Amino acid sequence: MLTxxxxxxxxxxxxxxxDPxxxxxxxxxSLPTSPQFAxxxxxxxxxxxxxxxxxxxxxxRVVPGARVVVxxxxxxVVGVVTAVAVAAPAVTAKAIVAAPDEEPxxxxxxxxxxxxxxxxxxxxxxxxxxxxxxxxxxxxxRPAGPAEGTDRVVALVATLPSLLERERAFKRSPxxxxxxxxxxxxxxxxxxxxxxxxxxxxxxxxDGLVRQxxxxxxxxxxxxxxxxxxxxxxxxxxxxxxxxxxxxxxTTPPETPVLIQGVTGSGKTLVYLDVLRSVVASGAGAILxxxxxxxxxxxxxxxxxxFGDQVAVLHSALSDGERADAWRALRRGERxxxxxxRSAVFAPVQRLAAIVVDEEHxxxxxQGSSPRYHARDVALVRAxxxxxxxxxxxxxxxxxxLHLAAQGRVARFELPQRIGARPLPAVELVDLRSxxxxxxxxxxxxxxxxxxxxxxxxxxxxxxxxxxxxxxFATYLQCPACGDVRDCPHCAIALTVHQTPPALRCHxxxxxxxxxxxxxxxxxxxxxxxxxxxxxLEHFVAxxxxxxxxxxxxxxxxxxxxxxxxxxxxxxxxxxxxxxxxQMIAKGLDFPNVTVVGVVDADTGLxxxxxxxxxxxxxxxxxxxxxxxxxxxxGRVYVQTRAPDHHAIRAAAAHSVAQFAAVxxxxxxxxxxxxxxxxxxARFVASDPVAARAQEAAEGVAxxxxxxxxxxxxxxxxxxxxxxxxIARLKGRWxxxxxxxxxxxxxxxxxxxxxGARARxxxxxxxxxxxx
Ligand SMILES: [Zn+2]
Ligand SMILES: [Zn+2]
Numbered sequence: 001m002l003t004x005x006x007x008x009x010x011x012x013x014x015x016x017x018x019d020p021x022x023x024x025x026x027x028x029x030s031l032p033t034s035p036q037f038a039x040x041x042x043x044x045x046x047x048x049x050x051x052x053x054x055x056x057x058x059x060x061r062v063v064p065g066a067r068v069v070v071x072x073x074x075x076x077v078v079g080v081v082t083a084v085a086v087a088a089p090a091v092t093a094k095a096i097v098a099a100p101d102e103e104p105x106x107x108x109x110x111x112x113x114x115x116x117x118x119x120x121x122x123x124x125x126x127x128x129x130x131x132x133x134x135x136x137x138x139x140x141x142r143p144a145g146p147a148e149g150t151d152r153v154v155a156l157v158a159t160l161p162s163l164l165e166r167e168r169a170f171k172r173s174p175x176x177x178x179x180x181x182x183x184x185x186x187x188x189x190x191x192x193x194x195x196x197x198x199x200x201x202x203x204x205x206x207d208g209l210v211r212q213x214x215x216x217x218x219x220x221x222x223x224x225x226x227x228x229x230x231x232x233x234x235x236x237x238x239x240x241x242x243x244x245x246x247x248x249x250x251t252t253p254p255e256t257p258v259l260i261q262g263v264t265g266s267g268k269t270l271v272y273l274d275v276l277r278s279v280v281a282s283g284a285g286a287i288l289x290x291x292x293x294x295x296x297x298x299x300x301x302x303x304x305x306x307f308g309d310q311v312a313v314l315h316s317a318l319s320d321g322e323r324a325d326a327w328r329a330l331r332r333g334e335r336x337x338x339x340x341x342r343s344a345v346f347a348p349v350q351r352l353a354a355i356v357v358d359e360e361h362x363x364x365x366x367q368g369s370s371p372r373y374h375a376r377d378v379a380l381v382r383a384x385x386x387x388x389x390x391x392x393x394x395x396x397x398x399x400x401x402l403h404l405a406a407q408g409r410v411a412r413f414e415l416p417q418r419i420g421a422r423p424l425p426a427v428e429l430v431d432l433r434s435x436x437x438x439x440x441x442x443x444x445x446x447x448x449x450x451x452x453x454x455x456x457x458x459x460x461x462x463x464x465x466x467x468x469x470x471x472x473f474a475t476y477l478q479c480p481a482c483g484d485v486r487d488c489p490h491c492a493i494a495l496t497v498h499q500t501p502p503a504l505r506c507h508x509x510x511x512x513x514x515x516x517x518x519x520x521x522x523x524x525x526x527x528x529x530x531x532x533x534x535x536x537l538e539h540f541v542a543x544x545x546x547x548x549x550x551x552x553x554x555x556x557x558x559x560x561x562x563x564x565x566x567x568x569x570x571x572x573x574x575x576x577x578x579x580x581x582x583q584m585i586a587k588g589l590d591f592p593n594v595t596v597v598g599v600v601d602a603d604t605g606l607x608x609x610x611x612x613x614x615x616x617x618x619x620x621x622x623x624x625x626x627x628x629x630x631x632x633x634x635g636r637v638y639v640q641t642r643a644p645d646h647h648a649i650r651a652a653a654a655h656s657v658a659q660f661a662a663v664x665x666x667x668x669x670x671x672x673x674x675x676x677x678x679x680x681x682a683r684f685v686a687s688d689p690v691a692a693r694a695q696e697a698a699e700g701v702a703x704x705x706x707x708x709x710x711x712x713x714x715x716x717x718x719x720x721x722x723x724x725x726x727i728a729r730l731k732g733r734w735x736x737x738x739x740x741x742x743x744x745x746x747x748x749x750x751x752x753x754x755x756g757a758r759a760r761x762x763x764x765x766x767x768x769x770x771x772x
Contacts, residue, residue: 037093038062039083040070043130043138047757049082051089058099065104065111067133069097069140076140080106080129103331105133109385110346116381120749122756122764123371131371132346134327136320154206155189156180158214169212175205180214192217238274239420242267245413246274249391252411254353257380257390259360259405261397262415263424263655264626265590268393269299271415272356273306275391276337280310284353285336289375291362293341294564296588298572299358300339307337314340314347342367342375345382352388355379359587360392360401361619363769372765376401395626395657396619399668402661403677418630425597425629427637427653429644432601444532444540445601450638451544453596458548458577462595462633466580467624468537469604471554472496475531477504479519486516492729498556499535509731537580537600545578553581586624592631597624602641602649609726610771611668611675614648618660621652674718676767679741680748683771684755685725685763687733698722698736701762705740705751716747726772739771 036059039049052070054062062068066081071094081104106114110132118128130138160166160180170177179201183190195201209215238246249258249271262268276286288303290296293315303311312326312335329335331348338347342365345355357365357376365375376392383390392401392410404410418424428449435447457464476494477486486495488506495504495513503512518525529536538552551567564584570576571591579585599621606617621639629635641649651660668675675681684705686697702722709717718741725735742748748766756764 035088035093036084037086037088038068038081038096039086040068040079040096041082041125041129042070042072042077042079043126044072044077045124045127047124049125050079051086051093053093053095054084055095058096061099061101062096063104065106065108066099066101067105067137068099070094071097078138078140079126080111080133082111082125105137105331105348107348109382110348112385113346113378113382117371117373117378119753121371121373121766122749122752122754124757128371131343131367131373134320134323136324137327152192153189153218154183154192154195154209154215155218156183156209156215160214169214173205173208175202176208176212179205179209183209183215189218236270238270239267241415241417242271242274245271245415248411248413249275249389250278252389254387254389255384257383257392257404257410259397259401259410259412260391260393260415261405261412261657262393262395263418264395264623265418265422265424265630266395266415267419268358268395268415269302272358272391272393273302276354276356277306279353280307280336282353284351285330285333285349286338286354286356287344287347287349287352287379288337288339288356289344289358289365289379290339290341291359291364291587292584293339295568295584296358297565297568298590299588303337303339310335311337311339312347314338314344342373345375345378352382352386354389354391355383356391356393358393361394361396361398362587363616366767366769370763372763372768374767374769377767396622397657399615399661399665400677402657403665422629422632423634424655425625425635425637427625427639427655429649429653430638430640431644432640432642435640438544440544441540443529444537445640446540446544447638447640450598450600450640453636453638454545454578454598457596458545460595460633463571463574463576463591463593464578464596464598465585465591465594465624465627466537466541466578466598466600467583467586467620468532468534468580468600469582469620470531470533470601471507471535471556471582472505472533473499473535473539474529474533476529477515477527478530479522479524480526480528481524482519482522484519484521486520490729490732492727496533497529499539500556508727532601534581541578541580548577549575550578550580551576553579553584555582555584557581583620586620586627589627590630591627593633594627595629595631595633595635597628597635597637599624599637599639599641602639602652603643606643606646606648608772611673612769612771614646614664614667615660617646618648618652618664621649622655622657625652625655674741679718679743680745681767682740682748682752683737683763683765683768684740685735685737685765686722686761687730687735687763688761689733691734694734694736695722695724697761698738701755702738704755705738708751708754709747713747713750716744717742717751737771 036054037051038054040052041049062081062084064081064083067078068081069076070079076097114129114132117123118125160169182199182201196203210217245260252258260268260271279286290299300313312330314326330338333350338344338349357379360376367373379390405412430447430449432445435449437447438451454464474497477497486504488495488511490511491506491508493506493508495506498505502515504515505512534552534554542550553564553567571579602621605613625637628637639653643649647663669678684701686694688694699722705719709715709719721738722736725737728735740748752764752766755762
């Protein structure tokens with residue numbers, strides 16, 4: 001065990017909350033046996049569970065995985081039982097107040113998964129468990145969760161067998177008789193909605209039957225599902241390639257994870273669906289993870305097309321009640337397939353037999369707040385605990401997954417061809433340093449090559465996708481006289497110029513101010529906008545192609561929950577000519593009429609101070625290029641760049657992961673600084689409103705790491721820093737970080753756990769996806 005007595009870190013923070021004496025009145029008198037105790041994890045940042053007494057009358061429900069309501073100081077909190085029949089604590093324990101679960105909320109494997117998350121990511125156990133259940137189930141006011149959506153049903157309670165009785169009962173109300181006989185014909189009960197809307201029976205007549213004592217109303221549970229209407233026709237026959245991969249997967253032992261590396265348009269989804277069909281047919285359940293559900297309506301529709309009502313779609317737009325309904329339907333086994341973003345990896349699917357991680361390279365699988373888990377890695381652990389199979393899929397797999405495949409720890413299957421043997425689109429690299437631009441473009445990097453391609457596509461009635469991974473109108477506002485750049489008062493980041501509506505905005509903290517008319521430093525009145533954003537691109541393209549129907553998609557266009565969804569639908573139905581936007585439009589979309597894809601500036605993320613900058617750029621450009629030429633007309637891609645020789649750009653142009661990895665993987669190994677996949681990585685970020693205190697805390701962490709490394713870990717760790725983060729100030733806090741690397745995961749685990757449990761104000765991020 002490490003015993004950190006780190007300067008600046010407060011070991012006092014681990015002391016558990018005191019358990020004041022006093023049993024609940026009344027729970028003692030009726031107890032013939034000696035008291036029993038349970039270990040309860042509370043959703044609080046404390047390192048240990050608490051011990052509570054189990055009241056006799058709740059004993060049958062207080063089992064591991066069950067939620068309970070317990071007193072903590074002056075309030076009540078929902079916690080999860082992790083063990084029963086534990087020893088009596090030294091101080092008198094308080095008693096559990098309520099146990100709302102008939103069936104434990106967390107099964108044994110999910111409880112174990114929570115423990116793993118806590119250990120691996122250095123997160124307090126209560127925070128790890130908090131991620132496993134929907135928020136509504138942690139509510140102490142309604143620990144049973146929000147009421148389920150219900151359907152009102154009318155049911156007959158008395159029979160009128162003889163004609164005479166019937167005539168007497170309905171003498172003055174022929175409408176009631178019609179209603180009665182309709183219900184009778186429907187087997188005695190029917191949903192209110194059906195009777196009123198379809199059969200046009202009057203509510204008054206139904207009310208009358210109830211008043212007469214002949215019928216009653218009942219409310220039955222109806223899961224709310226906003227995706228209910230979304231479906232697509234059954235999938236087409238599998239191609240020979242796809243059949244080969246399905247057969248390969250089914251003969252791979254379930255404990256070996258599988259990677260489907262399929263080029264864009266090769267139909268990976270059809271392979272997942274075929275495998276899942278056999279899972280569901282055998283009576284088992286499955287989880288399908290997608291990066292972001294509003295951006296993948298086509299995938300969701302296909303899953304619905306195959307599994308219909310068996311599917312629960314979990315997504316960010318669900319209300320608390322809808323989320324709880326979906327959770328319950330899965331927990332009871334009423335639905336067998338869960339589809340959703342990263343948190344769906346915790347879906348309580350019964351008899352879980354497969355977890356699919358679609359687009360496994362996506363960084364949105366990593367949670368940005370504690371517990372900072374990666375859903376792909378959690379999927380691998382959960383699958384091992386439940387004996388399920390994991391299927392990872394991507395056209396541009398992460399280097400981590402490729403590394404596992406190279407070591408034989410993941411079985412790789414390739415889909416090297418598009419469906420129908422359609423060729424991958426040709427990609428033309430356009431060098432922005434030398435290529436001719438249209439004269440009207442001024443500040444916009446719009447070359448004649450891209451211009452002619454777009455014009456040609458529009459002339460043929462084809463569709464165009466334009467990618468620019470930078471939202472807003474302009475990247476920053478600069479004074480041409482003194483060079484001052486307007487930056488956020490809370491973050492060390494330039495403010496982005498927005499035009500619809502006009503404002504300067506911080507993309508990190510949301511700070512907003514009016515666009516100034518003069519320089520704050522020298523008073524010069526003309527301020528210049530630099531750097532192209534999607535709003536300006538939209539404006540330019542609209543002027544350039546006035547007849548085209550254009551839609552923009554980025555984080556600023558998401559006023560309503562389903563704005564994206566509707567834009568994508570219009571694109572699918574040919575009601576748009578040009579779709580432009582940020583990385584949102586690069587993923588998973590399948591529009592056969594798109595024949596031209598333009599990457600307006602491929603370099604937006606290429607030079608970020610992050611070892612994954614090249615990998616991200618490769619993935620983004622290769623993915624968006626894959627949107628072109630999915631139909632019989634073929635397609636062409638134009639990638640505008642100032643770095644046409646960069647290996648990320650060249651490999652994306654060749655649609656070749658292998659080509660990218662061949663250059664990138666050695667760049668992350670000695671003599672270069674080592675990075676994943678060669679080593680494991682963890683990052684510790686200290687932040688504070690006072691710059692010196694952030695620095696001091698980071699220095700404390702680094703010094704402690706170096707000492708522990710030398711004294712206890714045989715220098716297994718490489719410790720880098722402390723150094724200011726590339727984004728040195730965020731939301732009013734100064735930021736410093738320290739990195740540790742090691743080929744030995746256990747060494748990283750030990751320091752991550754020690755610092756996670758003890759260092760207040762220091763963010764512990766194991767396997768970080770960003771170093772900014
Ligand atoms: Zn100035
Ligand atoms: Zn800010």
